[in-house]
Amino acid sequence: xxxxxxxxxxxxxxxxxxxxxxxxxxxxxxxxxxxxxxxxxxxxxxxxxxxxxxxxxxxxxxxxxxxxxxxxxxxxxxxxxxxxxxxxxxxxxxxxxxxxxxxxxxxxxxxxxxxxxxxxxxxxxxxxxxxxxxxxxxxxxxxxxxxxxxxxxxxxxxxxxxxxxxxxxxxxxxxxxxxxxxxxxxxxxxxxxxxxxxxxxxxxxxxxxxxxxxxxxxxxxxxxxxxxxxxxxxxxxxxxxxxxxxxxxxxxxxxxxxxxxxxxxxxxxxxxxxxxxxxxxxxxxxxxxxxxxxxxxxxxxxxxxxxxxxxxxxxxxxxxxxxxxxxxxxxxxxx
Amino acid sequence: xxxxxxxxxxxxxxxxxxxxxxxxxxxxxxxxxxxxxxxxxxxxxxxxxxxxxxxxxxxxxxxxxxxxxxxxxxxxxxxxxxxxxxxxxxxxxxxxxxxxxxxxxxxxxxxxxxxxxxxxxxxxxxxxxxxxxxxxxxxxxxxxxxxxxxxxxxxxxxxxxxxxxxxxxxxxxxxxxxxxxxxxxxxxxxxxxxxxxxxxxxxxxxxxxxxxxxxxxxxxxxxxxxxxxxxxxxxxxxxxxxxxxxxxxxxxxxxxxxxxxxxxxxxxxxxxxxxxxxxxxxxxxxxxxxxxxxxxxxxxxxxxxxxxxxxxxxxxxxxxxxxxxxxxxxxxxxx
Numbered sequence: 001x002x003x004x005x006x007x008x009x010x011x012x013x014x015x016x017x018x019x020x021x022x023x024x025x026x027x028x029x030x031x032x033x034x035x036x037x038x039x040x041x042x043x044x045x046x047x048x049x050x051x052x053x054x055x056x057x058x059x060x061x062x063x064x065x066x067x068x069x070x071x072x073x074x075x076x077x078x079x080x081x082x083x084x085x086x087x088x089x090x091x092x093x094x095x096x097x098x099x100x101x102x103x104x105x106x107x108x109x110x111x112x113x114x115x116x117x118x119x120x121x122x123x124x125x126x127x128x129x130x131x132x133x134x135x136x137x138x139x140x141x142x143x144x145x146x147x148x149x150x151x152x153x154x155x156x157x158x159x160x161x162x163x164x165x166x167x168x169x170x171x172x173x174x175x176x177x178x179x180x181x182x183x184x185x186x187x188x189x190x191x192x193x194x195x196x197x198x199x200x201x202x203x204x205x206x207x208x209x210x211x212x213x214x215x216x217x218x219x220x221x222x223x224x225x226x227x228x229x230x231x232x233x234x235x236x237x238x239x240x241x242x243x244x245x246x247x248x249x250x251x252x253x254x255x256x257x258x259x260x261x262x263x264x265x266x267x268x269x270x271x272x273x274x275x276x277x278x279x280x281x282x283x284x285x286x287x288x289x290x291x292x293x294x295x296x297x298x299x300x301x302x303x304x305x306x307x308x309x310x311x312x313x314x315x316x317x318x319x320x321x322x323x324x325x326x327x328x329x330x331x332x333x334x335x
Numbered sequence: 336x337x338x339x340x341x342x343x344x345x346x347x348x349x350x351x352x353x354x355x356x357x358x359x360x361x362x363x364x365x366x367x368x369x370x371x372x373x374x375x376x377x378x379x380x381x382x383x384x385x386x387x388x389x390x391x392x393x394x395x396x397x398x399x400x401x402x403x404x405x406x407x408x409x410x411x412x413x414x415x416x417x418x419x420x421x422x423x424x425x426x427x428x429x430x431x432x433x434x435x436x437x438x439x440x441x442x443x444x445x446x447x448x449x450x451x452x453x454x455x456x457x458x459x460x461x462x463x464x465x466x467x468x469x470x471x472x473x474x475x476x477x478x479x480x481x482x483x484x485x486x487x488x489x490x491x492x493x494x495x496x497x498x499x500x501x502x503x504x505x506x507x508x509x510x511x512x513x514x515x516x517x518x519x520x521x522x523x524x525x526x527x528x529x530x531x532x533x534x535x536x537x538x539x540x541x542x543x544x545x546x547x548x549x550x551x552x553x554x555x556x557x558x559x560x561x562x563x564x565x566x567x568x569x570x571x572x573x574x575x576x577x578x579x580x581x582x583x584x585x586x587x588x589x590x591x592x593x594x595x596x597x598x599x600x601x602x603x604x605x606x607x608x609x610x611x612x613x614x615x616x617x618x619x620x621x622x623x624x625x626x627x628x629x630x631x632x633x634x635x636x637x638x639x640x641x642x643x644x645x646x647x648x649x650x651x652x653x654x655x656x657x658x659x660x661x662x663x664x665x666x667x668x669x670x
Contacts, residue, residue: 061603225598244602259594263560267579267610268396275602 008099070098126329135163142243147172149218157184159329180324233262304328343434405433461664470498477578484553492519494664515659568597639663
């Protein structure tokens with residue numbers, strides 16, 4: 001290999017929004033696979049709210065990225081050279097890697113990515129690697145919606161939220177999405193079949209939510225925390241469930257974040273609030289991928305990839321998750 | 336009946352701590368039972384944190400007491416006259432009644448109270464009517480402790496907390512109690528067999544908790560909320576459980592109460608926070624009462640009744656729950 005490997009490295013812990021000094025974009029040599037490893041040329045880099053968490057030293061579910069290390073990310077690529085019996089050159093793999101053109105993989109962190117008929121590699125990568133199983137297990141295993149119940153999901157126009165809402169519709173629930181613009185709300189209702197969608201920036205959010213959920217809320221799938229969580233706590237029904245998938249509203253916080261002021265609703269309404277991480281469900285991924293593939297094939301599930309060009313744009317693209325500029329699964333087309 | 340009935344009536348919604356104008360102590364006629372009713376002469380009045388909630392118009396799990404109405408409370412008494420086939424004169428009953436010497440009961444709200452051998456009426460009333468089943472179902476059904484795990488309980492010297500800790504010991508857990516004085520802490524360790532107890536007023540509570548729970552906390556049985564909850568959230572283990580039984584730290588609040596600032600731990604550690612109300616478990620009371628009776632008989636469970644004399648002292652006694660002056664199950668000996 002004579003090519004250059006471009007690598008994003010973490011240079012400092014960000015305060016608030018990621019700025020241009022948070023990471024450096026370095027030119028390095030392409031690594032050589034050792035015994036049991038393989039070399040991956042990255043095609044797609046997934047951008048996720050958790051990337052921001054990994055950059056920080058806030059309490060988190062795996063060690064933060066060390067200063068100076070290549071930035072951690074979920075990637076999809078082509079195996080160029082393999083010294084592992086698990087994969088062969090030319091195969092498409094995805095896994096937990098780094099923000100770089102090339103990287104070494106091993107069977108511990110990468111696995112083959114299969115694309116069912118009619119599903120592109122980018123779609124299969126975005127849907128099956130993270131967002132799909134997150135939505136599937138978080139909604140069905142943690143949220144346990146029953147037909148006829150009302151499900152509310154925040155960040156509904158995002159990768160996970162858009163799938164959560166559609167699965168809830170498939171399960172015959174009333175589905176209300178919370179998203180950050182009228183355009184996104186229209187997309188949720190007109191394209192994805194949500195029963196209603198509300199701009200979460202409305203100052204009268206609790207009232208709007210109350211009107212959109214005349215029978216109250218049985219499941220609130222929380223991707224954001226903060227004021228949206230407080231508004232939902234007000235509308236929860238007795239024995240409601242709140243799968244807690246993300247708290248994106250506070251990932252850029254520069255000071256201690258206040259907890260939900262309606263916390264007492266958990267007691268009064270006998271709610272169950274349960275945090276989950278999709279990594280705990282890896283052994284059951286085939287179940288989720290099977291169901292998601294079936295729904296895609298039957299036309300019941302739409303998945304939108306929001307593809308941005310160029311590894312050099314990874315940082316500016318990641319910021320979009322926090323400003324709400326993306327719709328659907330945000331990823332970088334690397335090559 | 337020529338006797339006078341003394342009745343506590345709610346006169347205004349309290350702000351902060353209950354004061355002497357919150358209720359009036361009136362002298363009224365003894366009521367006459369109608370068809371299907373019976374007349375109860377009260378022996379014991381249970382004082383519970385939820386009494387304070389019922390006086391307020393904060394969001395709660397049943398309607399608040401209306402202004403002018405007799406104050407709602409759990410009572411135990413003797414049937415003086417019955418026009419119901421369900422009970423006979425002379426029988427001991429307990430149920431959801433009012434703060435008064437005499438009151439009318441019906442099978443919908445009162446049931447017979449049985450005292451197993453060696454258990455006094457006051458003990459049976461305090462243990463079987465509320466505190467015992469609350470501790471039993473909250474810990475075992477909601478908290479799901481496994482042998483060898485660490486269980487922390489707040490308000491540990493209170494009626495529910497003291498039973499929670501002892502049941503957790505019976506289930507072979509390490510048990511750490513949080514209570515409001517050194518004297519209470521000594522009682523928990525020396526008399527009830529807790530592994531450790533900590534004064535929750537210590538300024539270094541998180542550190543003290545960390546030291547008392549070297550393997551982290553698997554179950555935090557929350558009776559109080561507030562800063563104690565935040566300290567526990569810091570020490571929780573992955574997949575920990577937080578049965579939420581009460582939030583006494585905020586019942587006297589005069590302004591909006593901030594939520595737990597460590598709320599994000601729910602996500603990061605995949606915690607389950609679940610509110611519950613013992614009333615949801617009424618059909619399963621016999622199971623709890625059977626187990627609690629057995630443990631009492633075997634000497635594995637101690638139950639302390641903190642009995643105060645005189646219905647006229649109900650308000651001043653109730654305040655003790657909030658100042659931490661009681662130890663064990665607080666109740667009024669009415670007659």
